[in-house]
Amino acid sequence: MTSLALFRLPCAVIMTASLALPAAAETLRIGTEGAYAPFNFVTEDGSLKGFDVDIGNALCAQMQVECEWSAHEWGGIIPALNAKKFDVMVASMAITEKRQEKVRFSSPYYFNAMRFAALKELELDTATPASLEGMVIGTQSGSVAVTVLQEYFPESEIKLYPKLGEAFLDMESGRLDLVLESKFSIGDWMAKGTDCCAFVGEDFLMDGTIGAGIAMRLEDENLQTRIDDALAAIIANGTYDDIRAKYFEFDIRSQPRIVSDLFKG
């Protein structure tokens, strides 16, 4: 503990010094993943871009604070938030009960529905547990799609990738038959000119999913109120829809079907 305190001392000095210089603007440290296009991704020049980043920046503008962005590995993003590496996570994280034990969520800022994409050569017209029996399905480890696959598709083989892009590579090479992920991410990948694959079945949400939320630490109750208010404000003044239109041609704020309703029995 002593060594930690000693280490922090110079940092504190530097931070107070740098905060004193500008007109004392509050800085909001926002974390995201940076590998989940079009929501959050790193561009060629190394900067973070995407829907989440634009929403985060709009919230900062609304709250009149400075945004400071950082990118984190998805598998460790909740521990990073709780270890105070950053204060707010705008990373398209689906709100689930399990996650709510670890972090506090804002009200949902969009619904990130999942959908299957399959190799065209399989000529699938439905995506049900029966029709996908024995097939190899890939997704990103730690995503809610894993839970869906485990629960409803026990007869399929599941492969988990640290990054979604790697699952897409394995779709293109034919190691995977299907991929289950956010329809947005899959759509973005297809838009880049892949013609190996096509969407099958309809889109759906996890049970108990309330959509994607902005996460912060459990104790930051005030921050949540401020974020929720800012979110309501940018929805009301049209900023939200302007940002959404930059990325998607469709509404992403209405609720799709629930998975247990779709695959029951």
Added chain:
Amino acid sequence: MLDLWLDYKDLWLSGLKVTASLTLLAILLGFVLALPIGVARARNRGLSGVLAYGYVNFFRGMPLLVLLFLVYYGAGEFSRDLRSLGLWWFFRDAYYCGLLALVLNTAAYQAEIIRGSLNGIPSSIREANAALNLTRWTAFRRVLFPIAIARALPGLGNEFILLLKATSLLAIITIFDLMGQARFIFSETFDLRAYYVAALHYLVLVLVLEWFLRRIESRNAWAA
């Protein structure tokens, strides 16, 4: 920590099996590949010397993680060609791709260890071989090789232990080894103890491997 192990007992045991089998196969296949390369390195003459030198430096110069991505995703890029060559069944499987990368990597290091121990054999022993009129093959098989292996064992053991731990990299190409299972269990529970459990498994594997190596070393001890 026991509860976390018991809750996911099947996953931990299957991860243990995958890690152990990958390590064992990589050690054995790597040794088989390393032996001729190491001998060619020690001889250091002609085309075989040049090729062995090139092999060792190419694979020692490449991080295992990079090699792994090149073998796995690189092969994916050529899936059409590999299919027409009838090799896709091998490269389609993450396990085989991972094993191949491990073997290519460890063979380079093992070859250098073997070269070192062959070169370190005193010239008096070679002179004795000549005096006994042994053929080169007999001299190698009955004298030089046993001495070289005995001398190489501590170094090889070190490499085997490094290799065992390097298998944890394979989790990133979708292999459910110990590390892969730990990552999965962590993503299910957000419980950091999953990595402690994984670390204990690796420790146990290393201790078992070390025990085997000690036994083999004491059997092959060479008073030189």
